[in-house]
Amino acid sequence: MNVIFLEPGFPANQRLFVRALASVGANVIGVGDRPYDWLDDELKSWLGGYQQIANVTDEGALEWAVREIQSRLWVDRLEAVVEAHVMAAAHVREICTIPGISARTAYLCRDKVAMKEVLRKAGVPTAASAGVASPAEARDFARAVGFPVILKPRDAAGASGTYLARDAGELERVARASGLADGAPAAIEEFIEGHEGFYDTLAIDGAVGHDFISHYYPNVLDGMRTRWISPQIVATNRMDSPGYDEVKEMGRRVIGALGIGTAATHMEWFFGPKGLKFSEIGCRPPGVGQWDSYCAGNDFDLYREWAMAVCHGRTDRRPSRRFACGIIALRPDRDGRILGYEGAEEIWRRYGDLVVGHHFPAAGTPTQPVEAGFMANAWMRVRHPDYDELRRILDEIGATIQVRAG
Structure with a gap:
């Protein structure tokens, strides 16, 4: 199978999708806006070809690149997993008659107003x-x-x-x-009052092949606006809890109403005094490396599962649900440059064996603004078999580690 993949070199986790496609037997042709020589040797080894254009969101340039590739070989799929690339890929997919997410579906997953109009008609509760x-x-x-x-x-x-x-x-x-x-x-x-979380799926021909539920602590608007908060995203391993049945059913209705076939999805929701309310959907994986949390929590390679779905219309592994896994952002105490970290050695001594990912920018590194997101500055990804204990550990990390800047 020949698969065109948009922008294999950036952002950094794009290579994981390329690696996964190659691992299941796909011939991957990259289309990106950076020179081929900028790609590292490992990434090049997973690519069967590469076409550089000025901008992958320029639909005219992208169509030219796809037709150029089609002139040499049959193209089975055109895949994009970055929000900014999804619409351009859908339009070119239709123009060049390549199967995949339609322009209508991509538009409905992008335009908040049209999305909610369709979902309300389908009986999905929304604000x-x-x-x-x-x-x-x-x-x-x-x-x-x-x-x-x-x-x-x-x-x-x-x-x-x-x-x-x-x-x-x-x-x-x-x-x-x-x-x-x-x-x-x-x-x-x-404005919907209540707790905020998200439901992520890997859909195959409109059915849910894999699904995951994560929670924000605190809600996003508070977490992304307040410096002293060390916000968390925690993926549960209690997916069979009856309390999640309504979330899963809502997600399936959304997938059907929007005509999503085979794709990753990321759905935000609120639960509060007005009950469960759908917020929005992206027809792509979640950000902040959340799939890495799902991989670490479930003892499997979700990137490979996605590639299996794209190339072979099925998955071949089951998530173990052994661990809850969460990421915590650690903000500098002010803007400037990183001076150092207080409390980090103690946290590593207590919980180092539970850490499955981390980033601590070196002293002298310029800080990023609070609103830049969970991975903009320092962060840690931690897993534990017990969800409540993981929450306690993440709270302790946030209270203990101080990121000093000046």
Whole structure:
């Protein structure tokens, strides 16, 4: 099978998808915007060909590259696993008659307003939402639904560009900050109180082949805006708990309503006083290396399972569910450059055998802003057989390790 894979060299975990495709027998042809010589020898060894273009999100350039490859060999699949690449890949897939996620599905997984309209019609519980093109339209929505409200770009990923407005004054401020006041279209939503988590799947021909549930501590808006918080994402190993049945059923309905065939999905949800509410979906894997948590927690290679689904329409391993696995972000105490770490040696002494991934930037490294995400500065990934004990350990890590900057 011949598979075109977009941007094999960046970001860093893209190579894991290439490696997995090659491991299940695929001939992988990379299309990227960096020179072939920039790729390392190991990555090159997994590629059967490579085509450089100026930008993989330029649909004209991407179509040219795909047709150039098609002139030499039959192309079975065109795969993209980065949010920014999904729509361009879908359009070119249809133009070049390659099976995979359709442009309609990619659009519905990208545009927050259209997504929720389709899902509400399918009976999926979602927050009230609308598309707005001016502060006046945002004010009208807030008057009808009530404060607080969330304002975000229609095609944002995660918490990027997301603002909370608790009253009319804050709405005016976030309308300016978001660009809505200057004419940038946005999605506005009812604020849903409750705990936030996500449901990730590997769908095969519209059915769930693998699934995983993770929790945010605290919710994303708080975690990505507050420096002193060391936010966590924790994947549960209690997938058979009856409390998750509603989440799984909601996810299956979303996959069906949006016409998702074979792809990774990432679905955000809230649970609170109004019950379970669907938030949004990405037709791609989650960020912050979350698949690495799933691999470490389940004693298997989820990247290979994805490649099996893409190339052979099936998976061949079962997740062990042996461990809960979580990542904790460790923020510098101020912007500047890393000076050092306090408490890290004690944590390594106590819990080093549970750590399955980590990053501690060297002294002198420039800090990244708080809103840059979980892996922007220091972080640790830890697993444990007991979910509650893992939560306690992660809390202890956050309280103990201090990242000093100046």
